[in-house]
Amino acid sequence: xxxxxxxxxxxxxGKEVPLADDDNIFELGLVNSLFALQLVMFLENNFSIEMxxxxxxxxxxxxxxxxxxxxLRKLQPQ
Amino acid sequence: xxxxxxxxxxxxAAFTSEHIKPYVExxxxxxxxxxxxxxxxxxxxxxxxxxxxxxxxxxxDQSTYAVLLEEMGKACSSCRSLLTVxxxxxxxxxxxxxxxxxxxxxxxxxxxxxKVAAFCxxxxxxxxxxxxxxxxxxxxxxxxxxxxxxRWTTFGQRAxxxxxxxxxxxxxxxxxxERDRPGLSVQPIKGILGTRATMLGEVRLDxxxxxxxxxxxxxxxxxxxxxxxxxxxxxxxxxLGSLGIARACLEDSVAYVKSRQQFGQYLKAFQLIKQKIAxxxxxxxxxxxxxxxxxxxxxxxHPEAVIQTSxxxxxxSRTAFQAATEAVQIHGALGxxxxxPIQRYFRDAKIMEIIEGSSEIQQVLIADYGITALxxxxx
Numbered sequence: 056x057x058x059x060x061x062x063x064x065x066x067x068x069g070k071e072v073p074l075a076d077d078d079n080i081f082e083l084g085l086v087n088s089l090f091a092l093q094l095v096m097f098l099e100n101n102f103s104i105e106m107x108x109x110x111x112x113x114x115x116x117x118x119x120x121x122x123x124x125x126x127l128r129k130l131q132p133q
Numbered sequence: 134x135x136x137x138x139x140x141x142x143x144x145x146a147a148f149t150s151e152h153i154k155p156y157v158e159x160x161x162x163x164x165x166x167x168x169x170x171x172x173x174x175x176x177x178x179x180x181x182x183x184x185x186x187x188x189x190x191x192x193x194d195q196s197t198y199a200v201l202l203e204e205m206g207k208a209c210s211s212c213r214s215l216l217t218v219x220x221x222x223x224x225x226x227x228x229x230x231x232x233x234x235x236x237x238x239x240x241x242x243x244x245x246x247x248k249v250a251a252f253c254x255x256x257x258x259x260x261x262x263x264x265x266x267x268x269x270x271x272x273x274x275x276x277x278x279x280x281x282x283x284r285w286t287t288f289g290q291r292a293x294x295x296x297x298x299x300x301x302x303x304x305x306x307x308x309x310x311e312r313d314r315p316g317l318s319v320q321p322i323k324g325i326l327g328t329r330a331t332m333l334g335e336v337r338l339d340x341x342x343x344x345x346x347x348x349x350x351x352x353x354x355x356x357x358x359x360x361x362x363x364x365x366x367x368x369x370x371x372x373l374g375s376l377g378i379a380r381a382c383l384e385d386s387v388a389y390v391k392s393r394q395q396f397g398q399y400l401k402a403f404q405l406i407k408q409k410i411a412x413x414x415x416x417x418x419x420x421x422x423x424x425x426x427x428x429x430x431x432x433x434x435h436p437e438a439v440i441q442t443s444x445x446x447x448x449x450s451r452t453a454f455q456a457a458t459e460a461v462q463i464h465g466a467l468g469x470x471x472x473x474p475i476q477r478y479f480r481d482a483k484i485m486e487i488i489e490g491s492s493e494i495q496q497v498l499i500a501d502y503g504i505t506a507l508x509x510x511x512x
Contacts, residue, residue: 063436066509067505067509068505069505069506087501089439089498091357092361092439093439094436096435108230108351111351111354113354113357
């Protein structure tokens with residue numbers, strides 16, 4: 056799962072840009088706010104989950120590790 | 134194109150031919166859309182075209198909605214603008230990010246046209262730089278108090294509910310504000326160049342109190358979550374509307390060059406006229422492919438739909454203005470006079486290059502995206 060998310064991110068921030076699992080993609084200026092919309096669509100589409108207001112904490116989307124945690128949490132039975 | 138889509142296009146075209154085209158120059162001149170037209174649009178289900186049936190909508194996909202927007206754009210850009218703000222910018226954004234209660238309360242009324250929605254982002258000092266908006270809010274108990282002044286609000290004169298953006302320090306948030314709230318006032322704006330029947334207004338909130346339940350999306354994420362979603366929806370709508378204008382320019386120009394004679398020949402015989410027609414056809418065909426590609430990707434919820442929508446909007450709006458410029462040139466003096474719709478296409482097309490992110494903003498978005506992620510644009 057993390058590899059899939061990382062591939063998606065790398066293709067959009069530049070494959071040559073080093074990206075560690077805890078790098079904050081917003082603070083590092085690697086993406087803009089339009090990208091956040093794409094990221095939500097990617098996660099929903101690829102992992103069959105649906106984001107709602109409660110998920111939309113920037114922190115959830117800020118690092119590779121946090122993105123993986125978010126998806127795992129969403130995949131758990133409610 | 135699917136058989137069902139062809140049938141939809143015929144139905145939309147039949148509607149605009151009967152209910153819009155005969156009156157569109159009056160709408161433009163009077164800078165007003167009549168209530169009867171709004172009732173007709175609502176009766177056809179167009180005001181809730183993409184909303185799910187459970188909320189009283191038609192449940193149409195984006196590809197079908199695209200055809201509606203194109204046909205509306207062809208007939209009347211002001212009518213298409215109503216769909217853009219009411220459905221694309223506001224209702225679809227409530228559908229995406231509203232709470233269960235907000236969806237249940239707002240969407241049926243919007244789908245049925247019982248309430249008309251408008252989008253209040255732009256201010257005198259905050260256009261392309263929307264994040265610099267100055268409207269402010271503060272929370273006291275279970276209420277928000279909002280003060281601010283928005284300009285160029287499409288259908289601001291007519292709306293029953295406004296999606297209003299305001300800030301508290303660094304936090305930008307989005308609120309649904311009913312027209313009858315004390316402290317809300319609307320001043321009509323007249324004299325706009327194009328889309329003249331969009332009933333523009335200045336919307337002022339003066340310490341206007343709304344319940345905390347009218348916050349749309351998460352507090353502080355109004356820009357990241359709500360503005361970006363709404364403008365993405367709006368760009369799609371404007372892209373298709375632009376395509377409609379461009380096609381109207383082309384169809385009217387083709388008809389004219391077959392009927393107008395100069396120097397003893399029909400205009401269609403002159404090579405410089407053929408050049409104009411060929412360029413219009415080629416650019417419009419490219420715009421059509423970009424627009425319907427974006428529609429398909431939006432239906433698939435493809436992550437690249439966002440940037441493909443920007444590309445479609447940029448190209449289609451530019452194409453509309455170029456086509457309108459050539460249509461005026463082909464029609465000569467007639468193209469400059471209100472006797473024909475050509476001058477209206479020209480005025481409306483210019484607006485398309487400015488609204489929902491100007492061409493320059495689209496260029497920055499597209500270039501930045503391509504510089505970092507070129508490969509994803511050509512998969």
